[in-house]
Amino acid sequence: MKKKITIQEVAKKTGYSTSTISRSISNPSVVSSKTRVKIEKFIKKTGYVHNYLAGSLKSGKSGFVIAIIPTLRLSIFSDYIHGIKEKLRENGFELLIGVTNYNLKTEEELVRKFVSYKPEGFIVVGTKHTEATTRLLLNSKSPIVETWNITDKPLDLVVGFSNFSASHQITDYVISLNYKNIAFATPTNEHMENEHRSKRRLSGFMSRMKIAKLKTTIFYYTEPMNHKLCGKQIFNQFKEHDSKIDCIICGSETSGTGLISELNSRKFQIPKKLGIAAVGNSDITSLLHPQLTTVDFKVEEIGIIAANNLIGKIKNQKIKKIHDVGFELINGASVVNQRTK
Amino acid sequence: MKKKITIQEVAKKTGYSTSTISRSISNPSVVSSKTRVKIEKFIKKTGYVHNYLAGSLKSGKSGFVIAIIPTLRLSIFSDYIHGIKEKLRENGFELLIGVTNYNLKTEEELVRKFVSYKPEGFIVVGTKHTEATTRLLLNSKSPIVETWNITDKPLDLVVGFSNFSASHQITDYVISLNYKNIAFATPTNEHMENEHRSKRRLSGFMSRMKIAKLKTTIFYYTEPMNHKLCGKQIFNQFKEHDSKIDCIICGSETSGTGLISELNSRKFQIPKKLGIAAVGNSDITSLLHPQLTTVDFKVEEIGIIAANNLIGKIKNQKIKKIHDVGFELINGASVVNQRTK
DNA sequence: ATGAAAGCGCTAACAG
């Protein structure tokens, strides 16, 4: 086992100073090509490995960016991370991921841990945090991007969409199809407690229904991440409900796809006997039949823009504090106009 | 903007030495509780943030583990990462993820970059790497776990399953249901080039078919990550094929779910008019109707065991070099016994 | 249980 070789040895053996070695690694263009070639050859020969961590201690630039997400196991979040990661890679930053399981206290613990890594920026999901999280984040003096929601008072930057408007709009669309007895499915309160976004979606629905002067029904599910269970729970409430619901709007892509799957397995005809819509899209919706009518949040784009704006801020560029990426209506066959059917 | 405070200032202001401060942070139990409380209070008050990177430079332990995967956008890989991450977290390691897009040259570049982060271990997908990758990995002197395949000559450790056997077994099962004219769908050669696992799956199919003395048909797809496109391409070849195929085994969960979706959208009855099976499972299969009959690789378990074994090796424990986690047959309704139907 | 001293491996002024 040969001993570890440092930049010092490379310097000694090649006859250059450590600075020149350092430069020829991190900024080759400032070194004469003769020198560079000689050094590179020596490095290749000996298999010297540059210690990035030592460098960042001195330079004060860790190159790390922290992204904190609720879970890695829903495709909306892995697509979002994919967007972030791509943008960071282009700019030479490295990503450290923290997973909260939708728990704000866990988010706090993650932030507490990650500040020790001296990251150059934070990208977090949501605009609601514990006081300690906020303090830690602000104290770090690094740029922060909040995502997946929009607010007029971000900690620093925000890139997202209005969960209220998204829900409002899908409800509006469902109403425009002449559905009259519409239910909204949402996580139970205890599961919403940490998930401000679900509440905003429920509000969006209620608000639009009030305008239409329609009666509202709420169904609940307890396992927001479990497609099948959401589907089953919603179906059970639907079945036992006394008045005749003609459309269910699910508060998430998870519950929406789960419900379609549940109904399919019961050969319950959609949209003939019941319309289904949702707030949120995923790669699954387009594989189901009928395809779910829903609102797509362009999560990868949120990731890309969040990373982009964060990097801009790191580089002291002037960045727009509030970026609303909006959303897009996905017109599936899971609802149909009630007049013309 | 208050200046950054270091361990030195904490030492000075509390009247202790830097060693004591350091200990009370990373190894509190060796410090008297009176001292610890005093220091902790001071830290809380001033918001001092420990610099983890500086510490690891001195201690020689970065705490980083590198995981390299083909993509983050297939749930099999995010579930796998989830398993790894969970185990690492329990043991105080931090995860750095590299994404290859199924390209071995990209894998090489990622490894080249990541060795500079002085990681304490590597977890890679696959047992096939470029020569340079192998050299870099071995040169790093860190433990390495190869995954998703099994080999009797791992670089270091391996945790996986036999792609050949998995494919062999699903073929065996399909044959046992008295299907006679079975096609196998696989990525085109140019897309397999870097993906040894697809070749092994094709071989498993061919081998079992040979034993059964059945004629083989191969269908190809060109975009292994695109569910819908795989499905369409396979369907087109099926439609234009002259002899009457009664079952298609798809080489991946992606193509399998894509094909079911495609057939559903054409109201093509499964398994009545055509049986569908696959090699590989994902969260989508159980939401489709009929549910895909396939082989499940227990990817999260692979992640957990890989991380576990890596950590064991880091801690100089004796770890079994080769760990075959096997696979499990998932019995969906996408195939049916041809005799009794 | 605590302190003093040494230095992990690198980068960044600054000088030439």
Added chain:
DNA sequence: CTGTTAGCGCTTTCAT
């Protein structure tokens, strides 16, 4: 274009 110098902030023997 290259070298000299002076640490980055922490951990870790080795003492006491």
